[in-house]
Amino acid sequence: MNIAKPESIAVFCLTPNGVRLAQRLQAQLPLSCFTSEKLLVPGFLPFNASFGATLREAFGRYSALVVIGSTGLTVRVIAPLIQDKLTDPAVVVIDERGQHAISLLSGHVGGANALTLRLAGLLGADPVITTATDVNQMAALDTLAAQLDAGMSDFRLAVKTVNQLLVSGQRVGLWWDEPLRDEPARCDTRGFVAVADLEALPELDALVCVSLRDRLPELPLLVYKLVPRRVVVGIGCRRGTSLALLTQLLERQLADQHFDPLALRAIGSVTLKKDELALQQLAQARRIPFELFSSDELRQHERRFPASEFVRATVGVGSVSQPVAWLMSAGKLVGDTLREQGITMTLGVSH
Structure with a gap:
């Protein structure tokens, strides 16, 4: 999913007033600002041939695009590029006098609605947001997923169904598994019906369960499982280990702890393994980061775990997977270490 971050916002200015507005924003946020050669000021970048060409190029490079100019012009330029609400960048349009900030594309998953509110607040502009859940002052399933960094099977259909139920006044429950009970405090859950016990359900039309589990109890209603990405795995392996074997053992480890595969957030290893093809392929196949730690970093924690002199002679530290997982999870290890x-x-x- 594409969540807009301040460091990946590109701003496009078409007029002198637009440049001045962008300068006000640039003084408060890290932005990449583009304008024409004749309007160029220090800290800005020139258009590559034209506004349209530069905006089209930026569409695939930045998490968020802000156009200070016409909504119609922006729509005409980006229309051929729009593909998917889960991957398209956030697009916000601001009029050159800074009166209105309009969330145009990828309001929830892309973060355009949140960015619109932020920019409007900085400029003293009126935010214009038209998504149904926001208009009705309700949360949305895709917003909740973004806040939790969570995945879900058949996410697109689930978002469409749950959000439609919410804005139609239907009762959608929201249940949090025990390890995640602290999460609601930082999430927007307006419109959902809080569910404390799956064995004592209130009257509901559907239920969203936030859980890391691979299986939930059978329930007599429509259930959607939202899986936060929280599970990390430290891996040590011999040179030339196959992807098939790594995948098989990882799936077994996740199943043994009853984790949904969608809960996997990252894999990690020692820096010496940065070129290990199977580890790179595993991260790519799962679309997760491959994090690396130096031997010095791991050595600070190896005393917590059994050490192997063979491993020490090979990588400079007596244990790899355990201190890596320790660092990635801030000491929250789960289950036994697999050795095979x-x-x-x-x-x-x-x-």
């Missing part, structure tokens, strides 16, 4: 066929794997849960 020259591979070690240790799971942890981050927050």
Whole structure:
């Protein structure tokens, strides 16, 4: 999912007033600001041939695009580029006098609605947001997923169904699994019906369960499982280990701890393994980061775990998977370390 971050916002200015507005924003946020050669000021970048060409190029490079200019012009330029609400960048349009900030594209998952409110607040502009859940002052399933960094099977259909139920006045329950009970405090849950016990359900039309589990109890209604990405795995392995073997053992480790595969947030290893093809391929296949730690970093925590002199002679530290998982999860390890066929794997849960 594409969540707009301040450091990946590109701003496009078409007039002198637009440049002045962008300068006001740039004084408060880290932005990449683009304008024409004749309007160029210090700290700004020139258009590459034209506004349209530059905006089209930026569409695939930045998490968020802000156009200070016409909504119609912006729509005409980006229309051929729009593909998917889960991957398109946030697009916000601001009029050159700074009176209105309009959330145009990817309001929830892309973060355009949140960015619109932020920019409007900085400029003293009126935010214009038209998504149904926001207009009705309700949360949305895709917003909740973004806040939790969570995944879900058939996410697109689930978002469409749950958000439609919410804005139609239907009762959608929201249940949090025990390890995640602190999460609601930082999430927008307006419109959802709080559910404390799956064995004592109130009258509902559907239920969203926030859980890391691979299975939930059978329930007599429509259930959607939202899975926060919290599980990390430290991995040590021999040179030339196959992707098939790594995948098989990882799936077994997740299943043994009853974790949904969608809960996997990252894999990690020692820096010496940065070029290990199977580890790179595993991260790519799961679309998760591959985090690396130096031997010095791991050495600070190896006393907590059994050490292997063979491993020490090979990588400079007596243990890899356990201290890696320890660092990735801030010490929240789960289950036993797997040791098989020259591979070690240790799971942890981050927050």
